[in-house]
Amino acid sequence: MKYIDEFQDPDLARRLLDDIHSIVTRPWALMEVCGGQTHTIIRHGIDQLLPEQVELIHGPGCPVCVTPLEVIDKALEIASRPEVIFCSFGDMLRVPGTGRDLFQVRSAGGDVRVVYSPLDALRIAQENPGREVVFFGIGFETTAPPNAMTVYQARKLNIPNFSLLVSHVRVPPAIEAIMESPSCRVQAFLAAGHVCSVMGLGEYPELAERYRVPIVVTGFEPLDILEGVRRTVRQLERGEHTVDNAYQRAVRPEGNPAAQAMLEDVFEVTDRAWRGIGVIPRSGWRLSPRYRQYDAEYRFSVTGIDTREPAECRSGEVLQGLLKPHECEAFGTTCTPRNPLGATMVSSEGACAAYYLYRRLDLTTPSLEASTVV
Amino acid sequence: MSETTALRVPLPDLTAWTCPAPLRDQPRVVMGHGGGGAMSAELVQHIFAPAFGGQTLSQLGDSAAVSLGGVRLAFSTDSFVVRPLFFPGGSIGDLAVNGTVNDLAMSGARAAYLSCGFILEEGVEVSVVGRVAEALGAAARVAGVEVATGDTKVVEAGHGDGIFINTSGIGLIPAGVDLRPERVVPGDVLIVSGDIGVHGVAIMSVREGLEFGVEIESDCAALGGLVEAMLAVTSDLHVLRDPTRGGLAAALNEIAAASGTGVVIQERSVPVPPAVANACAILGLDPMYVANEGKLVAFVPREHADAVLSAMRAHPLGAAATVIGEAVEAHPGMVVARTGLGGTRVVDLPIGEQLPRIC
Amino acid sequence: MCLAVPGRVMDIEERDGTRMATVDFGGVVKEVCLEYLPDLQVGEYAIVHVGFALQRLDEESAKQTLELFANLGMLQEEFGDPWELAAEASGSPRPDSSETTQEARQ
Numbered sequence: 001m002k003y004i005d006e007f008q009d010p011d012l013a014r015r016l017l018d019d020i021h022s023i024v025t026r027p028w029a030l031m032e033v034c035g036g037q038t039h040t041i042i043r044h045g046i047d048q049l050l051p052e053q054v055e056l057i058h059g060p061g062c063p064v065c066v067t068p069l070e071v072i073d074k075a076l077e078i079a080s081r082p083e084v085i086f087c088s089f090g091d092m093l094r095v096p097g098t099g100r101d102l103f104q105v106r107s108a109g110g111d112v113r114v115v116y117s118p119l120d121a122l123r124i125a126q127e128n129p130g131r132e133v134v135f136f137g138i139g140f141e142t143t144a145p146p147n148a149m150t151v152y153q154a155r156k157l158n159i160p161n162f163s164l165l166v167s168h169v170r171v172p173p174a175i176e177a178i179m180e181s182p183s184c185r186v187q188a189f190l191a192a193g194h195v196c197s198v199m200g201l202g203e204y205p206e207l208a209e210r211y212r213v214p215i216v217v218t219g220f221e222p223l224d225i226l227e228g229v230r231r232t233v234r235q236l237e238r239g240e241h242t243v244d245n246a247y248q249r250a251v252r253p254e255g256n257p258a259a260q261a262m263l264e265d266v267f268e269v270t271d272r273a274w275r276g277i278g279v280i281p282r283s284g285w286r287l288s289p290r291y292r293q294y295d296a297e298y299r300f301s302v303t304g305i306d307t308r309e310p311a312e313c314r315s316g317e318v319l320q321g322l323l324k325p326h327e328c329e330a331f332g333t334t335c336t337p338r339n340p341l342g343a344t345m346v347s348s349e350g351a352c353a354a355y356y357l358y359r360r361l362d363l364t365t366p367s368l369e370a371s372t373v374v
Numbered sequence: 375m376s377e378t379t380a381l382r383v384p385l386p387d388l389t390a391w392t393c394p395a396p397l398r399d400q401p402r403v404v405m406g407h408g409g410g411g412a413m414s415a416e417l418v419q420h421i422f423a424p425a426f427g428g429q430t431l432s433q434l435g436d437s438a439a440v441s442l443g444g445v446r447l448a449f450s451t452d453s454f455v456v457r458p459l460f461f462p463g464g465s466i467g468d469l470a471v472n473g474t475v476n477d478l479a480m481s482g483a484r485a486a487y488l489s490c491g492f493i494l495e496e497g498v499e500v501s502v503v504g505r506v507a508e509a510l511g512a513a514a515r516v517a518g519v520e521v522a523t524g525d526t527k528v529v530e531a532g533h534g535d536g537i538f539i540n541t542s543g544i545g546l547i548p549a550g551v552d553l554r555p556e557r558v559v560p561g562d563v564l565i566v567s568g569d570i571g572v573h574g575v576a577i578m579s580v581r582e583g584l585e586f587g588v589e590i591e592s593d594c595a596a597l598g599g600l601v602e603a604m605l606a607v608t609s610d611l612h613v614l615r616d617p618t619r620g621g622l623a624a625a626l627n628e629i630a631a632a633s634g635t636g637v638v639i640q641e642r643s644v645p646v647p648p649a650v651a652n653a654c655a656i657l658g659l660d661p662m663y664v665a666n667e668g669k670l671v672a673f674v675p676r677e678h679a680d681a682v683l684s685a686m687r688a689h690p691l692g693a694a695a696t697v698i699g700e701a702v703e704a705h706p707g708m709v710v711a712r713t714g715l716g717g718t719r720v721v722d723l724p725i726g727e728q729l730p731r732i733c
Numbered sequence: 734m735c736l737a738v739p740g741r742v743m744d745i746e747e748r749d750g751t752r753m754a755t756v757d758f759g760g761v762v763k764e765v766c767l768e769y770l771p772d773l774q775v776g777e778y779a780i781v782h783v784g785f786a787l788q789r790l791d792e793e794s795a796k797q798t799l800e801l802f803a804n805l806g807m808l809q810e811e812f813g814d815p816w817e818l819a820a821e822a823s824g825s826p827r828p829d830s831s832e833t834t835q836e837a838r839q
Contacts, residue, residue, distance in 0.1 A: 001652045001759035003739040003778065003795055013715050015805040036735055045717015063732065063735075087583075089783070090729030091658075103726075107402040115583040116657070116730060117784025119766060142735035143732060146785040149768055157749060194737045197780055197788035220737075222715055223802060249795040250739075250780045250788050259769045259787060338412050338725050356722070587755075587762030652759040658736045732736055732783060 003249070007221030008044075016226035017049055020233055027053045028236050029185045030229065031178070031321055033171060034140075034192035035062030035350065036220050042354040044222045054233060057185070057321035058351035060174055060274060061192055063139040064091045065319065065343040065350045068273040069307045071167040072097040075136055077302050078165065079105045079112050084300075085128060087121035088136040090114045095346050098308050118150035118164075125154070125162035134296045137164040142194040144168045144285060145259035148266035151287065151294045165296040166286050169272055171195050172203045173283035179211040183322055188236055190218040190228040193247040200255025204243045212241045219247035266291055275343055276309075276316030315342030318351050325355035332356060406726020408455075410619025413726045435554070436477040436615065439547060446549075448483035450474055451542035459506060459536055462576045463591025464667075467509030470539040472596045472667060473618070475517045479601040480614045480670065482553050483545035487522040488514065490541050494526065495534030506537055517596035519543065550609040555632035557612040562701040563679035564637065565672045567600060567686055568694040569593070570622050571650035574664035574728075578653065584730065586656070590649045595668030600691045604672065607685045612673045616666065620724045623662040625671055626709045627723040637709040639699035639721070658731035662711075663724045673701055737782035739790045740765065742775050756781060 032038060038058045041047050047056050060066055076097045079086035086102070093102040093114065106112040111131075115121050118135050125133035137147040147164060154162040171192060178184055191204060196217045208215045214235035218228030228246045235241065245251055263285070272284025287295045312330045317323035325331055325344070335341040337353050344350040406413040423431060430438045437450030452473045459466045475485040490510065494503060514521055572593040579588045597616065604611060613633075617625035622644070630637045646661045654661050668691060674682045679697065686692030709721040740756035745767065747753070752767040756779070763784070767773055770786045778790035 001648070001655055001738065002741070003790060003792075004655060004759075006795075006799055008714060009802075010714055010716070012799070012802040015802055019805050034735070043713070043719060044715050045713045045719055046715065048717045049715060089732040091731040093729060094726075103404040103406065104402065107404040113583055114730065116763075117766075119784050120583050139732060140735060142737065142782050142787065145769060145787065146766075146783045149766065149785065153749075153751065192735070194735045194780065194782060194787070197737070227798070227802070249791045249798060250737075252788070252791075256769055256788055258771065262769070337722075588760060590760075649760040652761045655738050656736075656758055656761060656763070 004221060007219070007223040009223065012223055013049075013226055016223060016230055020054065020226065020230050021051050023230075023237055024051045024053045024233050025237060027055065028187055028233060029055045029057055029321075030188045030190060030232055031057040031059045031186040032190040032218070032225070032228075033059040033061040033175070034190075034195070034220075035065065036194070037190060037192070037218065037225060038062070038351055038354050040220055040222060040225055046222060046225055050229065054229060056229075058318070058325075058354070059178070059189075059321060060277065060319040061140065061171065062344070062350045063143065063169065064095055064346060065315065066169060066274040066277065067092070067095065067138050067167050067343070068275050069097060069309055070273065070305055071165070073305045073307055074297065074302045075165055076100060076102065076105055077305065078134055078296060078300050079110045080108070081132075081300070082109075083132050085111045085113060085124060085131050085133045086136070087113050087115045087118075087124060087133060089138070091346070092136055092138065094340070095343050096340055098306065118147050119153075122150050122154060122159065122162055125159050126157075129161060131161060132299075133162050134300075135162070135164050137166045137168065140169055140171060140192065140195050141199045141263075142192075142197070144263055144267065145198055145256070148259075148262045151266055151291050152262060154294055155291065163294050163296040163299050164287065166267075167272070168267065168285040169274065170269075170283055170285070171199075172207060173280050174274070175207055175215075177277070177280045177283070178320060179207075179213065181320060181322075184320075186213070186321055188214040188232045188241075189216070190225070190232060191215050191243075193217055193219040193224070193251055196245075196247070196251045196255065198256050198259050200260075201243055201245060201251070201253045202255075208241050208243050214241050215243045217243070217245045217247050217251050219250065274319070276313075276319050278316075310341040313342035315344040315352065318344050325352040328352070404726070408619075409724065409726040409728075410624050411724035411726055414619075415723070436480045437483070439481055446547040448478045448481035448545050448547050449542070450477035450481075451540065452477060453538065453540040455535065455538050456577065457535060458580055459502065461580050461592060463573075464594040465506060465509045466537060466539055467506040467511075468513045468592075468594045469667060470510055470541045471513035471517055471519065472594050474541040474543040475519055475596045475598055476616045476618075476667075476670075478543050478545045479596075479598045480553065480616055481545075481547055482551035482601060482605055482609075482611075482614070483547045484598045484602065485517060485519040485543045485545040485596075487545075488519050488541050488543045490521050490524040490539065492524070492526045493534055493538040493540075494528045495536050496528055496531040498536045503537065506539075510539075513596070517598060519545075519596075548605065548609070551605060551611075553611060553613050555613045555629045558629060558633035558635050558673045558701050559612070560635050560701050560703040561676050562612055562635075562673040563676050563697055564626075564639065564699040564701065565674060565679070565683055565686065565695055566622070566645065566698050567597075567670045567672075567692045568668075569645045569647045569650070570617070570666055570669060571646060571654065571661040571664035573667040574621065575650045575653045577665070578657070584657065586653065588649050588653060590647070590653075593666060593668035595691055597668065597670055597691060600670070600686065600689045603685045603689045603692070604682050607681045608675075608678045610675055610678065611682070612675065614670050614672050616670050618667060619665050621661070621663045621665055622671065623660070623709065623721050624724055626721065629671075629673065630709050631707050633701070634706050635701040636703065636705040636707070637699060638702050638704075639709065639711050641711045642714045643696060643698045645694055645696055645698075659728055662721060663728050735782055737780045737787060739778050740781050741778050742767075742773055742786075744775055745773075754786070756786070
């Protein structure tokens with residue numbers, strides 16, 4: 001695909017890697033905020049190619065992983081109702097709630113459907129006027145505008161049987177929470193490119209200044225990641241801490257004003273619990289009062305939710321960058337993608353699942369060098 | 375594989391174990407049990423194999439090799455529950471023939487006879503049944519196999535999905551041919567017969583909720599002829615697999631696990647057509663996990679690899695055949711990909727259904 | 734956060750009062766909502782996430798970024814401090830002198 005393939009070029013990757021190797025002089029700990037970036041890093045083995053002084057800490061930017069257990073349990077309850085068609089992005093189906101997941105709701109008779117876009121859920125609502133159609137609106141600032149637009153459309157087109165179960169989260173408060181944590185080791189951030197495509201850069205200079213950390217807006221292809229790392233290491237080596245945009249082709253300083261205006265209209269900022277981390281003040285969005293009739297939590301008064309997280313799941317520490325996935329005792333033993341204890345083991349961009357899938361064994365390079373394939 | 379790891383590592387302190395909350399003891403079947411990955415394998419290992427017993431079943435290949443009256447036969451069965459019934463490049467009728475014919479071909483056998491069971495849902499249009507039957511008959515003629523016996527049942531409306539089909543097939547295994555994953559040894563060359571992911575993407579493109587436009591048709595085809603051409607070079611092929619559900623990743627993991635060798639693939643050598651790569655990019659899927667219906671993978675002794683590859687390329691269904699990797703001594707039972715950038719990653723057995731991701 | 738990919742707008746139409754486009758992702762075509770990029774034109778590229786165009790893709794910037802990467806090794810070989818020169822080169826065309834110098838040395 002144009003503008004993807006070029007940014008996977010091995011020769012250019014080599015140039016970027018050479019440059020990173022030539023400028024790094026001491027150990028640095030960088031956090032890539034976004035799960036999509038974690039996915040690229042592990043999928044292409046980028047962390048193995050970086051100088052050993054550069055440590056990548058996988059951040060909490062996996063929307064599936066941080067959706068609070070309570071909301072997932074609410075989703076499971078709503079999806080179990082006979083009058084409901086419950087629509088969701090695919091990767092939410094396997095996230096464990098308290099004792100079960102959406103797949104199991106479906107196997108017990110629930111009408112749970114995977115859709116590509118929230119607009120697909122709206123169409124299903126139009127086609128099924130006798131049923132309640134609920135869309136599971138999770139995600140960061142990138143996914144919030146599509147969900148906001150869908151609710152806006154539902155109101156505009158007067159589709160009363162559509163509602164949104166909202167659990168949106170915002171990146172800047174998470175960066176703040178990570179930096180305020182006493183055990184924080186993070187020295188710089190690769191900020192999430194597509195979040196900034198929507199929100200622009202405006203929220204970051206204050207954070208970079210307050211915590212004296214470089215924040216480099218970074219894309220998602222291998223060359224984008226390497227360029228983000230290169231610019232970050234450069235700043236660290238020079239003792240700088242500015243906001244830099246390494247993803248200019250998709251990020252403008254002002255972001256997308258139309259999307260921001262829609263967010264302003266449809267949502268309001270709220271405190272939000274992050275699974276495994278806890279409540280982060282002003283870190284989420286919920287539907288604003290004008291759209292409350294489209295809020296699934298109001299429409300289906302769900303009560304009696306008793307959430308229980310497995311005690312040995314340490315995904316909170318993983319999400320905060322305090323623990324590498326394989327350092328958790330449950331990793332690969334009681335906790336696998338097949339039987340996830342925590343959400344980080346579920347979604348392929350969750351740090352634990354990414355580790356499990358791609359890095360489970362410390363593969364020794366020599367044995368691979370020895371193979372003379374093709 | 376993960377499961378064996380789990381067994382070897384000591385369990386955490388059980389007194390401190392408050393809530394393991396494992397989802398493993400699922401009281402009901404979920405879709406993932408039919409996905410051809412780890413969950414399907416568990417169902418077979420924990421429910422079916424112990425219940426049925428029997429030596430032959432323990433082969434757990436695509437088809438069973440059995441001896442009857444001094445003759446070696448390949449024997450296989452497969453059920454087809456595809457939605458929609460007609461998709462770009464084929465239909466459930468084509469799949470019902472080619473799926474079973476290919477399972478037999480992976481034993482080196484040319485399919486001779488098929489049985490065909492139809493389970494029809496009350497209300498399905500007779501003309502639709504007719505079109506499926508036509509497609510099935512045509513596919514059988516192309517594959518050179520005869521539908522020798524059949525059965526029809528009807529279930530109440532709402533208790534089926536239009537049409538389900540089961541086919542079983544038998545065929546003769548030529549003398550000297552012994553295709554089993556256990557025969558794979560380090561050094562064997564891994565060949566794939568052509569572009570991967572085509573069938574899965576063609577099906578996804580017409581699936582409700584995911585629809586997209588793409589000029590791609592299912593690769594659904596009968597592979598008996600291609601296998602014959604390969605066996606004409608040497609009967610000493612080690613193993614063949616058709617990477618259907620679970621894709622290349624599932625097929626290679628099964629072979630690695632059964633053979634006890636490691637498998638290394640060079641990611642850049644794996645033939646992925648742009649439309650497949652791009653559809654996967656949009657949905658967040660990995661082409662190595664996407665289904666194929668007219669491709670095979672072969673582990674071939676190194677000395678025969680060039681000749682087998684040439685023979686494959688001379689056949690219409692193997693024109694794009696290429697070497698993608700090899701069997702190695704390192705990391706037994708595990709499939710490892712060398713990425714385009716020179717890194718490595720483990721290509722694991724898929725868990726259940728492939729899910730589009732948003733992140 | 735998010736799987737978003739660049740696609741090229743093939744055509745645009747109003748549907749239910751909503752601006753929708755047919756977008757081509759290298760041979761894969763999907764319907765995409767343009768409400769957040771109302772001035773996007775046929776032929777332009779946009780970053781698309783779950784069926785919504787969220788930002789225009791700046792083709793010139795993409796080209797410059799790739800040129801910067803391509804120049805990294807060159808500049809390092811020739812001059813030493815890649816950062817300064819690469820940053821400079823990204824803003825302006827690569828100086829011809831580097832090529833002539835290289836040729837002269839050969």
